[in-house]
Amino acid sequence: MKIKQTALIVIIIPFLTLTVDGQSLEQYKTQYNQIQDSEETKRAMLEVNYDTQDELKQQISELDAQLSEATVNLDKIDESMMKVIIKINNAQEEYDDAAKKREEQYERASVRIRYIYENGDTDYLGVLLRSGNISDYLVERQYISDIMEYDSNLLHELEETEKFMKQKLDEITAGEEAKEALENFRTETELKMTVMHEEKNNLLEQYRQDADAMENDLSELVAASDKVYDIITNMEENIDFVNTYTGGKLEWPVEGRYYVSSDYCGRISPVGNGYEFHTGLDIPAPEGYDIEAAEGGVVTSAELIDGYGETIIINHGDGLSTLYGHISKMLVSEGDTVERGQVIALCGATGNATGNHLHFEVRVNGEHINPWEYLERKSE
CATH class of the missing domain: 1.10.287 (Helix Hairpins)
Structure with missing residues (x-):
């Protein structure tokens, strides 16, 4: 049998620590x-x-x-x-x-x-x-x-x-x-x-x-998650907008779909990457299902991010931002202003995903936190 050889190329990225x-x-x-x-x-x-x-x-x-x-x-x-x-x-x-x-x-x-x-x-x-x-x-x-x-x-x-x-x-x-x-x-x-x-x-x-x-x-x-931190903090320094978040609970991002298949906790990776800490909530929904902005704000990123797939990040002001991963289609672009409850994307399974769902994160000053601190638990 012939063993397939794969050359591993080390890429040095001088941009991971951004200074603006x-x-x-x-x-x-x-x-x-x-x-x-x-x-x-x-x-x-x-x-x-x-x-x-x-x-x-x-x-x-x-x-x-x-x-x-x-x-x-x-x-x-x-x-x-x-x-x-x-x-x-x-x-x-x-x-x-x-x-x-x-x-x-x-x-x-x-x-x-x-x-x-x-x-x-x-x-x-x-x-x-x-x-x-x-x-x-x-x-x-x-x-x-x-x-x-x-x-x-x-x-x-x-x-x-x-x-x-x-x-x-x-x-x-x-x-x-x-x-x-x-x-x-x-x-x-x-x-x-x-x-x-x-x-x-x-x-x-x-x-x-x-x-x-x-x-x-x-x-x-793993630096992809840290990169999200850099994206948020640096874009906040370069984008001026009126803070829309004034406190309280965020809007549930997938209306009518309240089951959470993977919570904010440590777990065995479903895609074979061993033990990992899951930094958000996985909310299953059919492909093409509406994903809504949890709060009004400015879209600071709407691009493909390794692991997350097609991803949208919204800055709500006051250090608060939300992330929406694995989406199949983005309906907003970087720099767009969105309102609370506005449909911003469609559900999918891009990136490292085993099925259609929304990966939803809440971040404060760039660091991921438990989303349940900003969400109200609902039942189907």
């Missing part, structure tokens, strides 16, 4: 656009890294499946090997017993052959001539018949033992060949497993390296 002393709003916008361009590049790099991570995980998963299959095959090989060894041992034991039996049979046959050779064969005529009467003849003839039958059986048994020994010898030879084939197959399987283990270790190392690089990039992207 003596700068015009246009100069600030230029710097802001440069920041956005740099973050767009980093966002594209992260997308590539996410794809690489998925590919590496898939390759590791496939190797795990192959290793599991190979382990099962090794168990089957060992089981077959044990059966073959038992058959070989049994055949060898039967062969050894037959060899002992053959020696005994051969010894008995040798005695008989030697006796016949020394004393000659006996026919029935000779028996009749030696017999004193018919009764003696009949007895001797039966005796000779029994001897001849014994000799015939003895030779037959010896022949059968030889056949049996040849059969067992063939079984031993076949067993040894099967054992050798299983041993070769086992060796090949172990070599393949060694290669797969090495490849898996390489993939895991690549995964860890890429994961570390991604964590570094993600930690840099």
Whole structure:
């Protein structure tokens, strides 16, 4: 398998800490656009890294499946090997017993052959001539018949033992060949497993390296939240408007949709970024659902922000601002003055989102705070 290599480019952004002393709003916008361009590049790099991570995980998963299959095959090989060894041992034991039996049979046959050779064969005529009467003849003839039958059986048994020994010898030879084939197959399987283990270790190392690089990039992207602070504080210094916020509760930003799927608290990231602090409220709503300004003010930002997706920030004066993230369509632009309850955008799932919803934040002097301090809890 080919491991996809991803070059991680470190981008140094000298604009994250903005200073606006003596700068015009246009100069600030230029710097802001440069920041956005740099973050767009980093966002594209992260997308590539996410794809690489998925590919590496898939390759590791496939190797795990192959290793599991190979382990099962090794168990089957060992089981077959044990059966073959038992058959070989049994055949060898039967062969050894037959060899002992053959020696005994051969010894008995040798005695008989030697006796016949020394004393000659006996026919029935000779028996009749030696017999004193018919009764003696009949007895001797039966005796000779029994001897001849014994000799015939003895030779037959010896022949059968030889056949049996040849059969067992063939079984031993076949067993040894099967054992050798299983041993070769086992060796090949172990070599393949060694290669797969090495490849898996390489993939895991690549995964860890890429994961570390991604964590570094993600930690840099945390600066996106800090950048919002800079946007707000600096734009407040460069935009003059009449404060509209005079205290009290803010308007609920998604009329009729009061369920909160993720509160202002620590959580496990739904997009795989580990543990994080969720800096606002997630309010689910269908794509294209109206999003309203929680209070009147001036739009200080209406652009794409990493993580937040398409985002609007409204400055309400007196240090208070609200942020609206993951929107599908912006209906206002930077510098627009909006009224409380005015539809400013449509709900969506841009940026790091797992479904259509509004990510709503409340910030005071640029720092995010618990939105419930400015909102009234409602029920569906």
